[in-house]
Amino acid sequence: MEMSKIGNFSEWYQTVLFDAGIVDIRYPVKGMPVYMPWGFQSLDYMFSFLEKLLDETGHQKMLFPVAIPESTFSKETEHIKGFEDEVLWITHGGLAPLEERLVLRPTSETAMYPMFALWARSHADLPIKIYQTTSVYRHETKATRPLIRGREVYWNEAHTSHATLDEAAQNVEEAIKIYSEFYKALCIPFVVIKRPEFDKFAGALYTYAFDTVMPDGRTLQIATAHNLGDNFAKAYDVKYSTETGEQRYACQTSYGISMRGLAAVISIHGDEKGLKLPFEIAPVQIVFVPIYSKDNNAAVDAVLRPVYESLRTLYRCRYDDSRKRPGEKYYFWELKGVPLRIEAGMRDLSEGKVTLVDRNGTKKQVAIAGIADEIPRAVDAYHKKLYADAKAFFDRHQFTANTVKELREMMDEYRGMIRIGWCGSMECAEELDKLEVGKILGYEKGNAKKRKCIICGRDGDEVIISKSY
Numbered sequence: 001m002e003m004s005k006i007g008n009f010s011e012w013y014q015t016v017l018f019d020a021g022i023v024d025i026r027y028p029v030k031g032m033p034v035y036m037p038w039g040f041q042s043l044d045y046m047f048s049f050l051e052k053l054l055d056e057t058g059h060q061k062m063l064f065p066v067a068i069p070e071s072t073f074s075k076e077t078e079h080i081k082g083f084e085d086e087v088l089w090i091t092h093g094g095l096a097p098l099e100e101r102l103v104l105r106p107t108s109e110t111a112m113y114p115m116f117a118l119w120a121r122s123h124a125d126l127p128i129k130i131y132q133t134t135s136v137y138r139h140e141t142k143a144t145r146p147l148i149r150g151r152e153v154y155w156n157e158a159h160t161s162h163a164t165l166d167e168a169a170q171n172v173e174e175a176i177k178i179y180s181e182f183y184k185a186l187c188i189p190f191v192v193i194k195r196p197e198f199d200k201f202a203g204a205l206y207t208y209a210f211d212t213v214m215p216d217g218r219t220l221q222i223a224t225a226h227n228l229g230d231n232f233a234k235a236y237d238v239k240y241s242t243e244t245g246e247q248r249y250a251c252q253t254s255y256g257i258s259m260r261g262l263a264a265v266i267s268i269h270g271d272e273k274g275l276k277l278p279f280e281i282a283p284v285q286i287v288f289v290p291i292y293s294k295d296n297n298a299a300v301d302a303v304l305r306p307v308y309e310s311l312r313t314l315y316r317c318r319y320d321d322s323r324k325r326p327g328e329k330y331y332f333w334e335l336k337g338v339p340l341r342i343e344a345g346m347r348d349l350s351e352g353k354v355t356l357v358d359r360n361g362t363k364k365q366v367a368i369a370g371i372a373d374e375i376p377r378a379v380d381a382y383h384k385k386l387y388a389d390a391k392a393f394f395d396r397h398q399f400t401a402n403t404v405k406e407l408r409e410m411m412d413e414y415r416g417m418i419r420i421g422w423c424g425s426m427e428c429a430e431e432l433d434k435l436e437v438g439k440i441l442g443y444e445k446g447n448a449k450k451r452k453c454i455i456c457g458r459d460g461d462e463v464i465i466s467k468s469y
């Protein structure tokens with residue numbers, strides 16, 4: 001490593017993904033990297049944490065098939081229009097063409113809702129709240145980038161059915177709360193933005209997205225939540241009978257977080273030494289590095305190993321007694337982003353002490369007797385600094401522009417998230433596109449500020465514009 005991400009983000013990112021063992025992009029299908037053990041374990045812990053949050057709020061885990069019949073997929077007309085350019089087809093069984101072509105799911109609304117139609121008979125069957133952690137497929141023609149844009153997207157998608165539109169809207173708010181808690185635990189700053197009409201999910205009433213700022217100033221969408229209203233329920237006949245026996249369409253929502261969550265963690269927290277993983281998702285949370293000298297290996301281990309044995313019942317720990325020099329071990333585990341390191345030589349140990357170092361470089365001598373109490377404090381301090389650094393960068397990339405000239409200067413110089421006025425018309429959005437000064441992300445949730453449109457000068461709302469991934 002030893003490469004700064006600022007000014008070289010793309011190169012830094014490729015290097016860290018390979019060196020830290022996150023993905024190997026040499027697999028011979030574009031946009032489908034191999035997840036290496038360290039990368040997949042991080043991803044797996046990340047999704048397990050999200051699943052825990054979903055379980056606590058009444059969602060249940062399921063698994064649906066990967067293939068969707070063409071006739072089923074095509075039922076919701078807006079949805080099919082939004083995805084037809086990028087679906088991958090299964091057309092043959094052996095040499096013979098299939099009687100009906102199958103779609104490799106690009107997202108699972110059309111796989112799930114015909115089944116919801118069978119399960120939702122009466123109001124008592126609602127709400128349905130389920131999720132799956134799995135892969136979806138999109139034939140990306142743009143440049144792919146591991147964990148950011150690919151043809152195989154590993155994600156967690158949640159889907160719900162409700163009796164009323166109000167309940168569906170409340171559920172979208174709940175999803176936003178869950179995702180906020182999720183990204184807070186990963187120390188990732190974000191804004192929640194309501195997408196403009198032209199950029200909402202195909203078939204949805206409205207879409208909220210979480211966006212963050214990457215080290216090159218471009219924004220990354222790291223979660224979405226959609227209120228689908230009864231659009232899909234009508235297409236798939238998801239009906240229930242009310243208490244008075246009336247037949248009504250259910251109202252649905254869907255929301256998801258993909259491996260982009262890990263891309264954000266790697267990119268936003270990483271430094272010239274490699275990864276900095278939040279404690280929740282680190283495959284190894286605490287690494288022990290015994291410092292041997294002369295022939296005292298056994299003596300060092302005799303004191304340090306029991307400390308490791310006691311902590312590993314509580315945390316994911318590794319005891320690195322390999323033959324490498326301590327400096328090499330530090331270098332290796334820093335590259336991997338392990339949050340905490342406990343190191344000790346004979347002199348410390350004979351005084352009943354170890355040194356506790358976090359991945360931000362904060363060092364502290366700790367008595368062995370007090371180590372168990374010290375870990376949660378160290379984790380808390382580590383996270384606070386991770387978040388403070390990330391937030392400082394994020395805040396330095398928030399701007400407001402009043403004229404196209406200002407907007408262009410800011411976009412050229414810093415990118416980031418720039419607040420402008422927009423009248424809401426397609427003409428002005430297209431004009432902004434043509435000027436190549438960014439794409440409108442939408443309306444920041446909770447910000448109802450009115451502003452004159454930066455293009456036409458008519459009354460409008462404050463929106464955020466950015467260059468995005």
Ligand SMILES: [Zn+2]
Nearest residue numbers: 423428453456
């Ligand atoms: Zn305008």
